[in-house]
Amino acid sequence: MPFPVSARVSRTTLAVVPLVAASLVLSACGSSSTKNVAAASSASGAKASTITTPKIAVGFLMVGSKKDYGYNEAVYDGSQAVAKDMPNVNVITADNVPESNAVTTAMDSMVSQGAKVIFASSYGYFQYAEKFAVAHPDVIVLHQGGFQKDAFPANFGTYWGQAFEPVSLGGMAAGGTTKTNKLGYVYAFPIPQTIANIDAFQLGAQAVNPKAQTYLVNTSSWCDPVKQSQAAAALLSQGVDVLTQHQDCQGTVINAAKKAGKYVVGYHYDAQSLDPSGWLTGSAWNWAPIYKKIIAAAAGGTFKGSPYNANWVGDFAHDDNPLTLASIGSSVSADLKAKITAEQTALKQPGASVFKGPIVCQDGTVLYAAGVTPTYDQINSINCLVKGVVGTLPKS
């Protein structure tokens, strides 16, 4: 057999191209699936929770693996609940869709399979989702976590929850449990919802422990286990004894806490089983209720002008916050648990808020004076870290 030299290269390069294509398709097949669930759920006797709608196909796009034990798995769980409880809905899912033109391609493919409603579930999908909605007036596109400042096309909407509500309860669990008064927060990017979460976490912590401080490390990635482990290690060696995170995948940070015998507050998904003794509590998404409401509105023709044809935000006060408080672990004292539960109940009252003046930035400037309660939009535009947070936001 001759050596691989130039004469053969162009021919073999050509031969390899289809292989690349084939393996791309394979990886796509592996990560997307179509499920016609009408048959599956008709067998179950749970008629009480089923919602009957006209026949409709619905697509869900996820940026990471549908089995990431985090943000994306929560979306996938929501889509499967829809499939189970809405017999006439054909659920199409695609995971591992990067925040690029791949979003448009994936949505095109869903539309060609008959999808009339598409949930784009990653923050970075926003521009693609909005453009797609404008280009396809007959398809209703929803973006998870975005915020539309301009007028809404009749077929576009965003939805989210006041994430900082359960996060502040997690902060209470952390602040009340720490022995070193140092809490560690591993986050991805300094976007408004993350800043609000960090501030809420610190506010919750200092409500039960005025000495508690939150140390920050960012990873510039939604899921990079190497950076997560370094961030966790750096925080732990600073004396931090409770770790929390705003990352899509949470296994690495939880394991880092577990190995060190420290505590962890989760985010996105209830992962108590990974570290039963170190797990304090966390925030866990429950998307199914809002997915079902939006799909019912879309299938019934009432989407246009509805609250979902806007920036819809669920909260504790309306009992529809998609981000819920996860299970509370055994390391949380009974006294602290009672405080957390009481605060959760208090937040359900009208006018209650995690952010209540005085809110003071790190540098001492008063962001909101005593007695002032910022609106949700104002909270989402806070760009300073509150006093008690150690670390700075990345400078650009």
Add this chain to the structure above:
Amino acid sequence: MNGVEQALMFGVDSGTAILLPSLGEMVGQRAGVINLGTEGCMLAGALSSFIVASETGSIATGVVAGLVAGMLCGLLHGWLTVRRGADQLASGLVVWFLALGVTSVFGSGYTDRIVTGLDPIAIPGLSKIPWAGPILFDHDILVYVGYALVPLTWYALWRTRIGLSVRAAGERPEVVATAGGRPQLIQMSAVAIGAGLSGIGGAQLSLSLGNWTNNMTAGYGFVAVAVVLFAAWRPLGVLAGSYLFGVALATASVLQAHGVGVNQYLLDAMPYLITLTALVLLARRGAQQAPEALVRALTHAA
């Protein structure tokens, strides 16, 4: 332990996940085959070792599984390029995509698990050395394997007959054939062994972090390939390049945990900027030292 020591210590840890694949890739490139699929072979090793360790409870068996998976991955690349004469860059990308797809399918059932066991072992005596002790000698076993492999690889490639054959296959395979050797067999073996080390690198990642995450290598396999060029195909250079990258990565976290205000985006780019700068500075020297058969395969020159 102060911040500098922390950055160095964490850098050695993360650097090992680059050092092992990079040493392996150096062996392959010395034999005249570049494997961009290193990233994929790391993923294969990371998942296989995690599944086996998690099912059997044995970390050692897991590491062996990572080695085997890496080698199989390398054999695929070797078969495509050496036996079938496929373009090396294209084949490497195919192997990467394939591994990414396959691991994302088979890994989906393992994201909700944690494996423990690949814990730091402080070497008695050595770890007590002031300053350097904790930085260098308080790590998991695979970090020490990385230390040992640097001189071993050097010895094998430059002081043994087999090493001479490997390097000869990377320079003038025709000459090896004329002398009665089997250059294709040598190249296949070198690629398989190299990818096997990538598999162990992946195992170090998933087993030391204790969990499997889809696409968890996040591009570090490509860094490992770049480090080989950076190192001008020398083991000590590979060691330096890998740890330099690891320390640069760790610095970003450590600075933040100490509350130091820095330009995060510059810090994130730093490891890549350092590697890139070194590549440019070393380009002239590197071009002279590049294995001839590798240059021919890449430039498609006769």
